[in-house]
Every structure is written in C-alpha cells, then in structure tokens.
Amino acid sequence: MKRYLRKPLMLGVYLPAAALTLGAFSYQPLEYSLPLELPEPKVAEVQLEEPHTLAEVSIADFVYTIQPGDTLSTIFERLGVSQKEMYQVLESDVSILALDTLKPGDKLGFWLEEGRLQQLELRFNVAHQVVFSRAAEDTFEYSEVLVEGxxxxxxxxxxxxxxxxxxxxxxxxxxxxxxxxxxxxxxxxxxxxxxxxxxxxxxxxxxxxxxxxxxxxxxxxxxxxxxxxxxxxxxxxxxxxxxxxxxxxxRAFMRYPTKRRFRLSSQFNPYRKHPVTGRVRPHNGTDFATPIGTPVLATGDGVVTRVTKHPYAGLYIVIEHGEKYKTRFLHLSKALVRKGQTVSRGQKIALSGNSGRSTGAHLHYELHINGRPVNAMKAPIPVADxxxxxxxxxxxxxxxxxxxxxxxxxx
Ligand SMILES: [Zn+2]
Missing domain, CATH: 3.10.450.350 (Nuclear Transport Factor 2; Chain: A,)
Known part of the structure; x- marks a missing residue:
C-alpha cells in the first residue's frame, strides 16, 4: 500500500525561519477552521519515502486552528480520527497536561496514516510546542519544545x-x-x-x-x-x-502539600517504564497515600491558573508561584479555589480524591521549575532569603x- 504525504505546492514560502531552526517540527500553511466542512486540500500528492520518521516527515497532513467553543472531541471527529485514539493521546497527556491549555488561535498539526493518527503537534506559539507521537499499537509518547528567544x-x-x-x-x-x-x-x-x-x-x-x-x-x-x-x-x-x-x-515553600505526612506511594521518576510497552512513561510527580477528603495545601504563595477535569488526571489544580515555580495537584475530589484566585502558602486549596484514572485514593503532587517537572521531595525549593x-x-x-x-x- 502506498502512503502519501500531502504537501503544499509552495511550501518554502510559508515556512517561518523559527520552524526551520527548530529542525524537527514545521507547519504547512493549509489551515481549516470549524465550523467549515473540511475541504479537499489544494495540494499535490507526493510519494513518501520510507521509513516514516518524525525527522523526515515534518509536514502535518492537517493543521487545524482552534476556534472558540471547540472541544478535542469535535476536532478529532471532524478530522475522522477515532475517539479511541484521542483517549490514547489523553493518556500520554496525563504526564504533561498540555491539552487543557489549548485556547482559540492555537494550532493542532495532525499526521495521519490510513486514517490512523501517527502524530499530533500542539503549537501554542513559536516558543512552545508539544508533540505526541505514536510509540506503539495503542500508546503515544510526548516531547516538548521550549525556545528561549x-x-x-x-x-x-x-x-x-x-x-x-x-x-x-x-x-x-x-x-x-x-x-x-x-x-x-x-x-x-x-x-x-x-x-x-x-x-x-x-x-x-x-x-x-x-x-x-x-x-x-x-x-x-x-x-x-x-x-x-x-x-x-x-x-x-x-x-x-x-x-x-x-x-x-x-515566602518560603513547604515541602509537603498536606499537614500530616502520608506514605509516599510512588516516587518522582522521569524514566519510569510503561509496564506493558516498556517505553518511558514519566511519572512527573510524587504520590502520597492520602485517603479521600484529605485537605490539600498550597505549598507556596501564588495564583491559581487552572482548575480542570482531565479524563486521566481527574480534577486537578495548577498554581503559579511567580515566574519560576509552578505546582500541580491531581486526582482531587473537590476544589476549594477557583481560577484566578490568589492563594497563600499553607492555604487549603482542595480535598484529595481518586478522580481520573487512578489505582486508588492518592494525591499526585508536582513541582515545576522553569517549565520542567522536578522531584518535589528533593529539588531546591524557594526559601525566603x-x-x-x-x-x-x-x-x-x-x-x-x-x-x-x-x-x-x-x-
Ligand atoms: Zn502520580
């Protein structure tokens, strides 16, 4: 079976220099917007050389610009990508939680092969992209591109x-x-x-x-x-x-997001292997064996930037602490703060739970420094100094x- 790569006729004209210097990822200019029917793209079909790898194939088959009111489901449906595959992407997203941050104007690049999703690129702006690539039959893995500029x-x-x-x-x-x-x-x-x-x-x-x-x-x-x-x-x-x-x-950070100390049920591990595929499926947080309903505390002063439900992460909260630090709390049962709210260190922000895909009641806690997850139990945390x-x-x-x-x- 031949595979084809849809390629725009005047590709070079449109590629921004940023995309070229990034190397791996670039965009084709054809863009579709809901609620328009997807038109047949005005493109030339060129045969794709084997093997099909990310580095060689950098042109998305479809680029979709997010419109107000869109959901991931409606976008996938429009492009004829199955909900099953959407959930496979969401399963990988639990480690990065990038899909929830998509907003109108952001772009999604789809790489399809015989109707199957091979790769999905989230293009927030020229400085930030997240790529989900098919790693196995039913698994995607992600990579993130951050450019300082x-x-x-x-x-x-x-x-x-x-x-x-x-x-x-x-x-x-x-x-x-x-x-x-x-x-x-x-x-x-x-x-x-x-x-x-x-x-x-x-x-x-x-x-x-x-x-x-x-x-x-x-x-x-x-x-x-x-x-x-x-x-x-x-x-x-x-x-x-x-x-x-x-x-x-x-003010100084707290090391633990709860008043009482709970057993650490799973460590931060960026190299954790998926038990079935053997692929790296990072665990970007620390799990505590908290019974459902345990008060969860903000570990530092900050602003709540997300209170969202995710099919795998469950109900979760993101707090930004200035420019450098960010914390995330997953699998909650109840949020006690709302988006945009200012919180203080030690403030009760939620009750822990077992929401999303979770093997039992626990609190998953993440600390990010300069946009990267770190081991919250060991990383240098801000001290008022x-x-x-x-x-x-x-x-x-x-x-x-x-x-x-x-x-x-x-x-
Ligand atoms: Zn966890």
Missing part, C-alpha cells in the same frame, strides 16, 4: 484612578500580569484598601520574541508602586523577586538598570 523590555506606567485592576488595565497590563503583581506584593500592600487616587506604578515588562515574532509570553522584570509616601519595589533576579534592599518577596553575598553586585547592577528605565519613562 529574545526578551524585549518596555516600561508600562500609570496612575491609580479607580481600582488597581482598572488602572493597570488602562496602562496596558493584562489580567494575568495584574494578578501576578497582586500576588507578589500581597504581604506588603492591600491593593483594595491601601491605594489612593493619584498613587503611581511602573512596571518593566519583557515580551518574548522569536525571529522577530512576538510569542505572547511576557514576564515582569521590575516594578515600583508609589503608595502615598512609601515605595514598594520588586526586581526579578535569577527567577525570584527581591525588593530594593535585596530581601526576598517570596535575601540575595546572597556573592550575587549582590549582579543584583545591584540589574536593579539600577531597571530603575534607570523606570526613571526615564515616568508615567
């Missing part, structure tokens, strides 16, 4: 007139950034009570670019809030935030540079 700084400044939220929004900050600022300074200021009309704020925001294209990712490098006679500051240094004097703004002696000079240089930018752009 360049960060371009810009000063955003404004004055308080109404709430901090509306004032910051007017100045050009987005909801997530405003939430991050509130979480960052929550120990220092009550944004609702303490701010007065006429108070000012300045933020040095960096936007990520890859080959001249904005990815939509931003980070807050420094900020200043003039609250009546006092000045609140935050500077990001080595992924953590410090005030003007180099004192940490983050000042900038170390050896780093003082570098910190002061960075602080002075950011202050200079803010001074030059008084709003």
């Amino acid at each position: 360049q960060w371009r700084e810009q000063v955003v400044s404004g004055e308080i007139n109404g709430s901090f939220y509306t004032s910051a929004k007017r100045a050009g900050l987005n909801a997530a950034e405003i939430q991050r600022i509130s979480a960052l300074l929550q120990d220092k200021i009550n944004f609702r009570r303490d701010l007065r009309a006429g108070d000012r704020f300045q933020v040095v925001r960096a936007e990520q670019y890859i080959d001249g294209e904005a990815t939509g990712n931003t980070r807050l490098e420094g900020l200043r809030v003039f609250n009546r006679s006092r000045e609140l500051t935050a500077f990001m240094f080595d992924g953590n935030y410090y005030d003007l004097n180099g004192e940490s703004l983050a 000042a900038v170390g002696k050896d780093d003082r000079m570098a910190f002061n240089q960075l602080k002075d540079r950011l202050l200079e930018q803010m001074n030059a752009n008084q709003g």
Whole structure:
C-alpha cells in the first residue's frame, strides 16, 4: 500500500525561519477552521519515502486552528480520527497536561496514516510546542519544545484612578500580569484598601520574541508602586523577586502539600517504564497515600491558573508561584479555589480524591521549575532569603538598570 504525504505546492514560502531552526517540527500553511466542512486540500500528492520518521516527515497532513467553543472531541471527529485514539493521546497527556491549555488561535498539526493518527503537534506559539507521537499499537509518547528567544523590555506606567485592576488595565497590563503583581506584593500592600487616587506604578515588562515574532509570553522584570509616601519595589533576579534592599518577596515553600505526612506511594521518576510497552512513561510527580477528603495545601504563595477535569488526571489544580515555580495537584475530589484566585502558602486549596484514572485514593503532587517537572521531595525549593553575598553586585547592577528605565519613562 502506498502512503502519501500531502504537501503544499509552495511550501518554502510559508515556512517561518523559527520552524526551520527548530529542525524537527514545521507547519504547512493549509489551515481549516470549524465550523467549515473540511475541504479537499489544494495540494499535490507526493510519494513518501520510507521509513516514516518524525525527522523526515515534518509536514502535518492537517493543521487545524482552534476556534472558540471547540472541544478535542469535535476536532478529532471532524478530522475522522477515532475517539479511541484521542483517549490514547489523553493518556500520554496525563504526564504533561498540555491539552487543557489549548485556547482559540492555537494550532493542532495532525499526521495521519490510513486514517490512523501517527502524530499530533500542539503549537501554542513559536516558543512552545508539544508533540505526541505514536510509540506503539495503542500508546503515544510526548516531547516538548521550549525556545528561549529574545526578551524585549518596555516600561508600562500609570496612575491609580479607580481600582488597581482598572488602572493597570488602562496602562496596558493584562489580567494575568495584574494578578501576578497582586500576588507578589500581597504581604506588603492591600491593593483594595491601601491605594489612593493619584498613587503611581511602573512596571518593566519583557515580551518574548522569536525571529522577530512576538510569542505572547511576557514576564515582569521590575516594578515600583508609589503608595502615598512609601515605595514598594520588586526586581526579578535569577527567577525570584527581591525588593530594593535585596530581601526576598517570596515566602518560603513547604515541602509537603498536606499537614500530616502520608506514605509516599510512588516516587518522582522521569524514566519510569510503561509496564506493558516498556517505553518511558514519566511519572512527573510524587504520590502520597492520602485517603479521600484529605485537605490539600498550597505549598507556596501564588495564583491559581487552572482548575480542570482531565479524563486521566481527574480534577486537578495548577498554581503559579511567580515566574519560576509552578505546582500541580491531581486526582482531587473537590476544589476549594477557583481560577484566578490568589492563594497563600499553607492555604487549603482542595480535598484529595481518586478522580481520573487512578489505582486508588492518592494525591499526585508536582513541582515545576522553569517549565520542567522536578522531584518535589528533593529539588531546591524557594526559601525566603535575601540575595546572597556573592550575587549582590549582579543584583545591584540589574536593579539600577531597571530603575534607570523606570526613571526615564515616568508615567
Ligand atoms: Zn502520580
């Protein structure tokens, strides 16, 4: 049986330089949008050389752009890919939980072979892709591409007139950034009570670019809030935030996500093998043998960015703690927080459970540093600390540079 690769006629014209430098993954320009019927693509069919491997075949058969209201099921159905295969992908996704983060505008690349899914690429932006590839008859494995790119700084400044939220929004900050600022300074200021009309704020925001294209990712490098006679500051240094004097703004993390210690039923293991296929199926978290209904605690100050149900992970929560740290809690029975909420270390955020595909009641807890899962039981966790002696000079240089930018752009 011949296999064909659908290839656009003018492929080279469309391939962005970023895709080429990434090597393995690139996109064809044909895109389909729901609720349109999938048209017959205007493409030339070229014979595919054997063997069919990821490196050689980098052109998706279909690229689909996510529309508002889409679900993974409806998209798979449109493309004629079976629900069984969707669940096989979801099973692999439990280790990375990338599918739940898809939003309108993101792209899905499908590689099909005689109607069977061989590969699915999630293209969030030029800086971030996740690829699910068929590893065996009924198994997919994932890989993730994160590109650092360049960060371009810009000063955003404004004055308080109404709430901090509306004032910051007017100045050009987005909801997530405003939430991050509130979480960052929550120990220092009550944004609702303490701010007065006429108070000012300045933020040095960096936007990520890859080959001249904005990815939509931003980070807050420094900020200043003039609250009546006092000045609140935050500077990001080595992924953590410090005030003007180099004192940490983050409170220390807790090692365990529960008040009581529970038996560790499964360790973090990035090389865990699938018992049947023998393929690597990473265990990106630590499992605790918690009975259903055990209170689950936030291990650090942060913002809840996801409260979602996943067929395999069950009900789960994701909390972002500044730019560098992220935690995840899986198989919960009940969430006690909602998306967008600011939480403090030790706050009760959920009750543990046995939801999703789980072999028994337990809590699966993950810690990520700079976008990568780490062993939460062993990794260096944030300790509320000042900038170390050896780093003082570098910190002061960075602080002075950011202050200079803010001074030059008084709003
Ligand atoms: Zn687990």
